[in-house]
Amino acid sequence: MGKIDIPKKAIYRLSIYHRCLQKLHDNGVDTVSSTTLAKAAGVKSSQLRKDLAYFGQFGTRGLGYPVELLSSIIRETLGREHLQPVILVGAGNLGSALLRYHGFEKEGFEVVAAFDANPEATRARGVTIPVFPDSDLEKFITGNSVKLAILCVPVEFAQAVVNRLVAVGIQGVLNFSPIVLEVTPDVTVNNVDLALELEHLSYFIR
Amino acid sequence: MGKIDIPKKAIYRLSIYHRCLQKLHDNGVDTVSSTTLAKAAGVKSSQLRKDLAYFGQFGTRGLGYPVELLSSIIRETLGREHLQPVILVGAGNLGSALLRYHGFEKEGFEVVAAFDANPEATRARGVTIPVFPDSDLEKFITGNSVKLAILCVPVEFAQAVVNRLVAVGIQGVLNFSPIVLEVTPDVTVNNVDLALELEHLSYFIR
DNA sequence: GCATGTGAAATAATTCACAGCC
DNA sequence: GGCTGTGAATTATTTCACATGC
Numbered sequence: 111m112g113k114i115d116i117p118k119k120a121i122y123r124l125s126i127y128h129r130c131l132q133k134l135h136d137n138g139v140d141t142v143s144s145t146t147l148a149k150a151a152g153v154k155s156s157q158l159r160k161d162l163a164y165f166g167q168f169g170t171r172g173l174g175y176p177v178e179l180l181s182s183i184i185r186e187t188l189g190r191e192h193l194q195p196v197i198l199v200g201a202g203n204l205g206s207a208l209l210r211y212h213g214f215e216k217e218g219f220e221v222v223a224a225f226d227a228n229p230e231a232t233r234a235r236g237v238t239i240p241v242f243p244d245s246d247l248e249k250f251i252t253g254n255s256v257k258l259a260i261l262c263v264p265v266e267f268a269q270a271v272v273n274r275l276v277a278v279g280i281q282g283v284l285n286f287s288p289i290v291l292e293v294t295p296d297v298t299v300n301n302v303d304l305a306l307e308l309e310h311l312s313y314f315i316r
Numbered sequence: 317m318g319k320i321d322i323p324k325k326a327i328y329r330l331s332i333y334h335r336c337l338q339k340l341h342d343n344g345v346d347t348v349s350s351t352t353l354a355k356a357a358g359v360k361s362s363q364l365r366k367d368l369a370y371f372g373q374f375g376t377r378g379l380g381y382p383v384e385l386l387s388s389i390i391r392e393t394l395g396r397e398h399l400q401p402v403i404l405v406g407a408g409n410l411g412s413a414l415l416r417y418h419g420f421e422k423e424g425f426e427v428v429a430a431f432d433a434n435p436e437a438t439r440a441r442g443v444t445i446p447v448f449p450d451s452d453l454e455k456f457i458t459g460n461s462v463k464l465a466i467l468c469v470p471v472e473f474a475q476a477v478v479n480r481l482v483a484v485g486i487q488g489v490l491n492f493s494p495i496v497l498e499v500t501p502d503v504t505v506n507n508v509d510l511a512l513e514l515e516h517l518s519y520f521i522r
Numbered sequence: 523g524c525a526t527g528t529g530a531a532a533t534a535a536t537t538c539a540c541a542g543c544c
Numbered sequence: 545g546g547c548t549g550t551g552a553a554t555t556a557t558t559t560c561a562c563a564t565g566c
Contacts, residue, residue: 362536366535366536377544
């Protein structure tokens with residue numbers, strides 16, 4: 111790959127900049143300075159300029175950045191020009207909650223299918239996205255070239271399921287199980303660990 | 317405070333170590349080397365030793381660390397010796413999903429109450445935790461000395477609600493809204509931004 | 523004059539490597 | 545011999561500060 115040079119944290123910030131730019135665009139703004147955009151994103155202006163400099167030059171000195179252009183360049187850099195299909199595996203309490211939540215769709219991801227050991231029960235929970243038995247996983251992923259998966263299975267199954275996903279081509283996993291998943295370096299795992307976040311907070315209160 | 321010297325990221329890792337230690341303890345292990353524990357936690361052994369060194373010396377050279385003792389020392393360091401009450405504000409799709417999920421309880425946090433503009437609707441969604449109208453927020457927080465809040469209100473209300481929370485003593489906020497919240501430095505905000513995590517993943521797939 | 527783009531400086535975090543101790 | 549604890553070295557990230565260009 112040719113993008114190993116952008117720091118991981120900068121990539122998270124790109125997403126934030128992208129959101130701020132969309133908001134500015136909705137408000138009819140078409141040029142923004144690094145100072146203004148940085149303030150909206152909660153970072154220093156120098157950091158914003160450095161982050162953008164990792165992948166090109168888009169501003170005009172004395173003026174600022176073109177909102178719409180920068181927005182689409184970031185979208186492209188993040189690989190968001192084309193809609194990415196996403197599957198969700200494990201539609202228990204949290205999984206079916208996320209399916210009903212539709213927070214991903216709002217930001218432009220399409221959750222195309224869910225998988226569970228007991229698909230009937232999930233459908234009964236008011237989930238409208240198609241739910242399949244988890245034995246259909248491999249067939250579906252291969253057939254639909256899915257690259258991204260949201261993993262909400264119970265912690266004791268998480269490693270086994272991720273192995274199956276990776277074997278058929280999943281390259282990115284959003285993992286909600288409180289476990290450190292072992293994957294090959296070509297697979298990216300992002301952990302969302304709600305209890306861990308609360309624990310972290312509890313350190314900072316007195 | 318006297319703990320400003322431990323890096324933020326090290327604190328997250330402490331929680332992970334703590335989990336691994338509990339598992340080891342459950343399996344009857346009573347001593348563990350930095351190499352073994354680090355492997356379980358997915359970090360380098362040198363990093364584990366450095367992280368622990370931030371707040372003391374607990375190991376025996378040639379042997380390793382005492383599992384139970386280290387576990388309780390970490391718990392104390394994180395401020396988890398005593399149960400912290402937590403409230404949840406905004407019981408819409410995601411909020412009520414989290415209430416039904418009970419993932420926090422499993423890790424030892426007690427969600428004592430939820431607040432929403434429409435408490436009836438939330439109760440109807442099968443939530444068993446008490447739900448109050450959001451006008452009761454201040455009274456409840458003050459009356460029960462709550463310090464931690466989970467924030468799931470729609471993004472356009474997030475800043476206003478966090479202002480109210482902070483005004484009556486909330487010191488830690490787990491924020492699910494895709495917005496950069498402005499708070500005074502004595503308040504800690506942790507953002508869980510699901511769409512942003514997916515976007516981050518989409519950068520790494522090809 | 524104003525705001526970008528960027529080397530250089532400062533700061534932070536990680537990893538090495540080994541002395542010290544059981 | 546094995547494993548911790550820790551300074552020193554390395555690597556990564558952030559911030560500064562200013563030359564450059566509109």
